[in-house]
Amino acid sequence: MNHPESRINELATRIVQAEKNGMIKDAGLEGATGKKVIAILQHAIQLLENDECYVEIGVYRGLSLISTSVVAPHITALGIDNFAQFDKNNSNKTFVENLIRQHQLHNTQLINMDFEDGLNSLEKFLNGKKIGLYFIDGPHDYRSQLICLLFAKKFLSEKAIIVIDNCNYNHVRQANQDFLKANSEFKLLFEGYTKAHPANLKGKALQEAWDSWLDGVNVLVKDPKNELPAMYPPTIRDRSLFFADHRIHPMRNSIFAWRAAKLAAVLKPFQPIMFVAYLLRLIIEVRKRKKSDIEPYPYINSLAKDLPYFNLNKPQIHS
Numbered sequence: 001m002n003h004p005e006s007r008i009n010e011l012a013t014r015i016v017q018a019e020k021n022g023m024i025k026d027a028g029l030e031g032a033t034g035k036k037v038i039a040i041l042q043h044a045i046q047l048l049e050n051d052e053c054y055v056e057i058g059v060y061r062g063l064s065l066i067s068t069s070v071v072a073p074h075i076t077a078l079g080i081d082n083f084a085q086f087d088k089n090n091s092n093k094t095f096v097e098n099l100i101r102q103h104q105l106h107n108t109q110l111i112n113m114d115f116e117d118g119l120n121s122l123e124k125f126l127n128g129k130k131i132g133l134y135f136i137d138g139p140h141d142y143r144s145q146l147i148c149l150l151f152a153k154k155f156l157s158e159k160a161i162i163v164i165d166n167c168n169y170n171h172v173r174q175a176n177q178d179f180l181k182a183n184s185e186f187k188l189l190f191e192g193y194t195k196a197h198p199a200n201l202k203g204k205a206l207q208e209a210w211d212s213w214l215d216g217v218n219v220l221v222k223d224p225k226n227e228l229p230a231m232y233p234p235t236i237r238d239r240s241l242f243f244a245d246h247r248i249h250p251m252r253n254s255i256f257a258w259r260a261a262k263l264a265a266v267l268k269p270f271q272p273i274m275f276v277a278y279l280l281r282l283i284i285e286v287r288k289r290k291k292s293d294i295e296p297y298p299y300i301n302s303l304a305k306d307l308p309y310f311n312l313n314k315p316q317i318h319s
């Protein structure tokens, strides 16, 4: 890189430091982000200017939000979460609000919303600022990952840094790759993966994952001066799973396709106890559904009966 003053250069140096020396400050919190991912966030936020802010999707119990905002109290930090997951006791929102109070973080705000609604109404929370650092760690399905990138794009500063968690998943990398290919002013600066999802790791390997990238990370940057060459996270070339998505959507009870896929997962090699357990669960969940959620067709339900037959847009009259 021949741009000594550039933020991209500085960020690259910071990523090396983050990997080597870890966090700037350990806030002593627990959560679901690897220590070196937090270290990258803490280093990256140091590079923001006053007209930029930090936005995060997926707060959970505040590990990434608080650890990042605590090392840059002059930078506005917004965390979006609807607390739809991993919150059995309904305590996560209050827990994070208490952390914000305890650490006296006047820069930090929790936005209790679905990420898509949050991104669609983000302008009113930004107070004229642009997103300088954006951490994506909410729902990890392909569409949500891509929407997180697409809907935030107009709010990103010219030097924006995007950190994406859980990039061990092929479909997460695919969303990043698709975004990068469609938006050539963004580049992949860094990728780091661990050997597997932490649920599949044990002992030393599991500890190493927690101490580093946990479930993989990608760092994208906005690169309007074309400082970096194009680089893409690797993906599986076979797109069958994405094509299968279309066959799943119109099926009756397709919402439980993942439960049916669990059955397939224990068929070969055959694990009879798991098979029966998963089958029973599938039967229970399907039978619990209301008839109105399932009607009208047994399958190939294109859900079009309430759509207009003819709806023509009209040009606006500008005065």
Ligand SMILES: C[S@@+](CC[C@H](N)C(=O)[O-])C[C@H]1O[C@@H](n2cnc3c(N)ncnc32)[C@H](O)[C@@H]1O
Residues within 6 Å of the ligand: 030, 031, 032, 033, 057, 058, 059, 060, 061, 062, 063, 064, 065, 080, 081, 082, 083, 084, 085, 086, 113, 114, 115, 116, 137, 138, 139
């Ligand atoms: C893996 S956790 C985030 C971990 C967190 N960054 C940390 O450092 O511990 C994922 C979070 O995304 C949130 N989430 C899932 N779907 C969401 C949605 N549709 N809108 C907003 N947040 C969502 C969940 O409620 C959960 O708290």
